Amino acid sequence: MSKVLLLFAHPSQDRSEINRPLFKEAKKIAGVTAVDLYAEYPSFRINVDREQQRLREHQVVIFMFPLYWYSTPAILKEWQDLVLEYGFAYGSEGKELQGKTFLCSLTAGGAASAYRKGGYNHYQIWELLRPLEQTANLTGMHYLPPFALFGSRTAVDEGRLPEHIQHWRSLLEALVSDSLAIEHVAPNELLNHQLEQIIKEGA
Amino acid sequence: MTLYFLQALIYLCAAVIAVPLAKRLGLGSVLGYLIAGVFIGPIAGLVGAETNDIQHFAEFGVVMMLFLVGLELEPKMLWEMRSRLIGLGGLQVSLTTLAVMGIAMLLGQSWTISLAIGLIFALSSTAIVLQTFNEKGLGKTEGGGGAFSVLLFQDIAVIPILALLPLLALPELVEAAAHGAEHLAEHHEELSLVAGLPAWAYALVVIASVVLVVVGGHFLTRPLLTYVASAGLREIFTAAALGLVIGIAALMSLVGLSPALGTFLAGVVLANSEFRHELESNIEPFKGLLMGLFFITVGAGVDFGILFSSLGTILGLSLGLMLIKILILLALTPAFKLQGTDRWLFALSLAQAGEFGFVLLSYSVQQNVLPVELTQTLSLAVAISMFLTPALFILYDKLIVPRYEQTENEREADEIEETGTVIVAGIGRFGQIVNRFLVANGVNTVVLDHQAGQVDLMRRINIKSYFGDATNPDLLHTAGIEQAKLMVVAIDDHARVNQVVEYVKHAYPHVKVMARAYDRGHAYELRRLGADFVVTEAYYSALELGGQALSSLGYHPFKSEQLKNAFDQVEKDNRDTLYQSWLNATEDNRFTPHYRELFMQMELLLGDAMKVDRADKHSMTERGWTPPPKDYLDDFKDPQDT
Numbered sequence: 001m002s003k004v005l006l007l008f009a010h011p012s013q014d015r016s017e018i019n020r021p022l023f024k025e026a027k028k029i030a031g032v033t034a035v036d037l038y039a040e041y042p043s044f045r046i047n048v049d050r051e052q053q054r055l056r057e058h059q060v061v062i063f064m065f066p067l068y069w070y071s072t073p074a075i076l077k078e079w080q081d082l083v084l085e086y087g088f089a090y091g092s093e094g095k096e097l098q099g100k101t102f103l104c105s106l107t108a109g110g111a112a113s114a115y116r117k118g119g120y121n122h123y124q125i126w127e128l129l130r131p132l133e134q135t136a137n138l139t140g141m142h143y144l145p146p147f148a149l150f151g152s153r154t155a156v157d158e159g160r161l162p163e164h165i166q167h168w169r170s171l172l173e174a175l176v177s178d179s180l181a182i183e184h185v186a187p188n189e190l191l192n193h194q195l196e197q198i199i200k201e202g203a
Numbered sequence: 204m205t206l207y208f209l210q211a212l213i214y215l216c217a218a219v220i221a222v223p224l225a226k227r228l229g230l231g232s233v234l235g236y237l238i239a240g241v242f243i244g245p246i247a248g249l250v251g252a253e254t255n256d257i258q259h260f261a262e263f264g265v266v267m268m269l270f271l272v273g274l275e276l277e278p279k280m281l282w283e284m285r286s287r288l289i290g291l292g293g294l295q296v297s298l299t300t301l302a303v304m305g306i307a308m309l310l311g312q313s314w315t316i317s318l319a320i321g322l323i324f325a326l327s328s329t330a331i332v333l334q335t336f337n338e339k340g341l342g343k344t345e346g347g348g349g350a351f352s353v354l355l356f357q358d359i360a361v362i363p364i365l366a367l368l369p370l371l372a373l374p375e376l377v378e379a380a381a382h383g384a385e386h387l388a389e390h391h392e393e394l395s396l397v398a399g400l401p402a403w404a405y406a407l408v409v410i411a412s413v414v415l416v417v418v419g420g421h422f423l424t425r426p427l428l429t430y431v432a433s434a435g436l437r438e439i440f441t442a443a444a445l446g447l448v449i450g451i452a453a454l455m456s457l458v459g460l461s462p463a464l465g466t467f468l469a470g471v472v473l474a475n476s477e478f479r480h481e482l483e484s485n486i487e488p489f490k491g492l493l494m495g496l497f498f499i500t501v502g503a504g505v506d507f508g509i510l511f512s513s514l515g516t517i518l519g520l521s522l523g524l525m526l527i528k529i530l531i532l533l534a535l536t537p538a539f540k541l542q543g544t545d546r547w548l549f550a551l552s553l554a555q556a557g558e559f560g561f562v563l564l565s566y567s568v569q570q571n572v573l574p575v576e577l578t579q580t581l582s583l584a585v586a587i588s589m590f591l592t593p594a595l596f597i598l599y600d601k602l603i604v605p606r607y608e609q610t611e612n613e614r615e616a617d618e619i620e621e622t623g624t625v626i627v628a629g630i631g632r633f634g635q636i637v638n639r640f641l642v643a644n645g646v647n648t649v650v651l652d653h654q655a656g657q658v659d660l661m662r663r664i665n666i667k668s669y670f671g672d673a674t675n676p677d678l679l680h681t682a683g684i685e686q687a688k689l690m691v692v693a694i695d696d697h698a699r700v701n702q703v704v705e706y707v708k709h710a711y712p713h714v715k716v717m718a719r720a721y722d723r724g725h726a727y728e729l730r731r732l733g734a735d736f737v738v739t740e741a742y743y744s745a746l747e748l749g750g751q752a753l754s755s756l757g758y759h760p761f762k763s764e765q766l767k768n769a770f771d772q773v774e775k776d777n778r779d780t781l782y783q784s785w786l787n788a789t790e791d792n793r794f795t796p797h798y799r800e801l802f803m804q805m806e807l808l809l810g811d812a813m814k815v816d817r818a819d820k821h822s823m824t825e826r827g828w829t830p831p832p833k834d835y836l837d838d839f840k841d842p843q844d845t
Binding site: 043045081082085086090091092 | 768772831832837838
C-alpha cells in the first residue's frame with residue numbers, strides 16, 4: 001500500500017472540462033490525498049510546514065495541471081520554490097523525498113501531433129517537462145513519464161473523456177496498491193498509453 | 204501705550220473666558236463674544252466710548268469674511284447647488300424681506316426704512332447655525348443641506364445689499380450728517396479718486412477697477428503668490444495674503460465701492476487656484492479675531508437703558524421676527540422635498556437674525572439709512588433672536604426628533620418582495636461594500652436597516668433595501684432567513700450585533716453568520732455566540748495601510764506584502780489561544796493579566812517573524828525563496844569529478 005499525494009493546480013476551474021472530473025474521480029479513491037492548491041492557498045501564502053509534512057506522509061507525488069506555456073500554472077512553481085527547501089528536499093541533509101515516485105498528470109490544448117519536431121510546439125512533451133524530471137532526479141524521486149491528454153479543448157465533444165477517466169482510475173488504483181511495474185515503464189511514451197503493459201495482473 | 208495693553212487685555216480676557224463657556228453651554232461662539240461684550244461694557248463698565256472706534260476697525264473682519272466666502276464658492280459647486288441655492292435661498296430672502304417690510308410699514312415706518320429692516324432681518328446667522336450643525340452632526344442631513352444653501356445664498360446676497368443700502372439713505376439724515384461733518388471736512392477729507400469726477404468718468408473708473416480685480420486676481424496673483432511661496436517663509440505668505448485683501452479693500456474704497464464686494468470678487472476669482480487653502484488658512488485667524496472683536500463691541504454697545512425701557516417691544520420684535528421666518532421657511536419646504544425632521548430642522552435653525560445684521564445695521568447708520576436710536580432697538584432684537592437659537596435647537600432635539608423617530612421607526616417594516624440567498628443586516632459603510640461586492644457577482648441579497656433615512660438613501664442609488672430591525676425575529680422570517688444560506692451582520696450597535704448573531708445561530712443553525720466586530724473583545728464575544736466568521740472592522744484596512752507605509756519607507760513592495768502576511772499569520776496562529784484565555788476569564792474582567800501575557804508573547808513572536816536576513820536559519824518571512832547556504836555546492840559532486 002502506498003499513499004498518493006495529488007497536488008492539483010488549476011486557476012480557472014469553472015472553465016475546466018477535463019481536470020475537474022479527473023480531480024473529482026481521484027477524491028473517491030481511498031489512499032489518494034487530493035489537494036486543490038488554488039483553493040487552499042488562494043493568495044499564494046503556502047504553508048511550508050504543512051506541505052512538507054504532507055510529502056513525508058506520502059510515497060507517490062502527482063502534479064496535476066493544465067499545461068500553461070509548456071509548464072505548470074504559477075502556484076505549482078511557487079509550491080516548488082517554497083516547499084522543496086535546502087535541507088529538506090536537497091543538500092547533504094535533505095533526503096526527505098528520496099525513494100518516492102513522482103509524475104505529472106496534465107492536459108494540453110494542442111494536438112498530440114503538435115508536440116514533436118516539426119510540429120508547431122516543436123518539442124515532445126517529455127522534453128518540455130525536463131525541469132520537473134530533473135527536480136525529481138535531484139531530490140531522489142523516481143520520475144515517471146506524464147499521464148497526459150492532448151487536444152483537451154475538444155476531448156469532451158469527441159467523447160474521449162470517459163476512457164481517460166477510466167485510465168486515470170486504474171493508474172491511481174495501481175499506484176495505491178503498488179501494482180505498477182515501474183521497472184517496465186518506457187520513458188518516452190505517455191503513461192496512459194502503456195498502462196496495460198505495466199499494471200501487474202491480480203495485484 | 205500702557206492703556207492700549209490694558210484694553211487689549213480686557214478684550215482678550217473677556218473672550219477667552221466667555222467664548223469657551225458659551226460653547227460648552229451650547230450657545231456657540233458668536234453668542235460667547237456678545238456675552239463677553241455685554242459683560243465688559245454695560246455690566247462691568249470696563250470699556251467705554253472707544254468701542255465705537257474699535258468697532259469700525261473690527262468691521263474689516265467682515266471684508267475678510269467675504270473674501271473667505273468667495274474663496275469657498277467654487278463655480279462648480281455653486282452650479283450643482285443652483286436649484287436649492289437660488290430657489291430656497293432666493294425665496295427665503297425675498298419673502299422674508301417683503302413680510303418684514305410690510306409689517307414695518309404697517310407700524311408706521313417709511314418704505315426705505317422698512318425695506319432696510321426687511322433686508323437686514325432676512326439674513327440668518329451663518330456662524331451660529333453652521334457651528335451648531337457641526338457640533339451636532341446635522342450638516343449631512345437633508346435639512347442641514349437645505350439650510351446651508353440658504354445661508355450661502357444669504358452670504359452672497361450681502362454684496363448686493365451693501366450696494367443697495369446707500370440708495371435708501373434718508374435725505375434728512377444725510378443733511379444732518381453733512382451739516383455735522385462740515386466743520387470737520389477741512390482736515391478730515393475722505394481720500395478719494397473719484398471725488399469731483401463727472402458721472403460717465405466715475406462709471407468708467409468703477410468698471411475699470413472691477414475688471415482690474417477680476418483680471419488681476421486671475422492672472423497676476425498666481426505668479427505673485429508662486430514667487431512668494433518659493434521663498435518658503437510662512438510669515439511672508441501671510442503678509443502677501445493680507446496685503447492682497449487690504450489692497451483690494453483700499454482700491455475699492457478709493458473708487459467709492461464697497462471693500463467687501465471687491466474682496467468677495469477676488470475670493471471667487473481665486474477659488475479655483477492652487478493657493479485657495481493656503482490663503483484661507485492665513486486669513487482665517489485674522490478674520491476670526493476681528494469678527495470676535497466686532498461681536499464684542501456689539502455686546503459692549505448694548506444699552507441696558509433701552510433694553511429695559513422697551514423690553515416688551517424688543518422681545519416682541521424678536522419673537523415676531525422668528526415666527527415670521529419660521530412660517531416662511533416651513534412654507535418653502537414642500538416645494539423642495541424637505542420632510543419630517545428635516546423640514547423642522549431647516550425651519551427652526553434659520554429662524555434667527557444673524558451677525559450680518561449687526562454689520563448691516565452699523566453700515567446703515569453710516570450711510571444715513573436708519574436713525575441711530577432705531578438701530579439700537581433693532582440690534583437688540585437681532586441679539587435676542589440669536590440668544591434664542593440654542594433654545595430652538597433644544598426644542599428640535601427634545602420635541603421634534605422623538606416625535607418623528609417614533610413615527611419613522613415605528614413605520615411599518617417594509618413589505619419584503621423577495622427572498623435572497625444572503626441577508627445583509629446594516630447597510631452603513633461596512634454593509635454597503637459587502638453588499639455591492641455580492642450584488643456585483645450576481646448574488647441575491649436582501650438588505651435590512653433600521654434607519655429609515657439610510658434605507659431611503661440606498662433606494663435612491665438603486666440598492667434594494669428594506670426598513671426594519673434585524674433583531675426582530677418576525678422581520679428575519681419575512682426576509683427569508685429559513686431559505687438563506689448566510690447572513691452578514693454589519694450593524695454598528697454592539698449589543699444589537701450580538702443579539703442578531705445569537706438569535707440566528709440559535710434558531711437557524713444552518714445559516715452561516717458572518718459578523719463585523721468593533722474590536723478584539725467584541726470579536727471574541729461574537730465567536731462565543733456562534734458566529735461562523737468574524738472580522739474586526741479596522742484590522743485589514745489597518746494592515747493594508749501598514750504595508751503601504753513599509754513600501755513608502757523603501758521596502759520592496761513584495762517584501763512588505765510578505766511581512767504583512769507574516770503578521771497576519773502570527774495573528775491567526777495565536778487567535779485560538781487568546782480566545783481561550785479570554786473565554787476562561789471572569790465575566791467582568793475579560794482581559795486578565797494572563798490574557799495580556801499571552802498578548803505580549805504574541806508581540807514577541809511578531810518581532811521574530813519580522814526579522815530578516817537570517818540566511819541559514821529560516822524565519823517565517825524568509826521561509827520563502829531562501830537561497831541555499833553559500834557552501835552548498837559541496838553537497839554535489841558531478842560523477843566525472845570523482
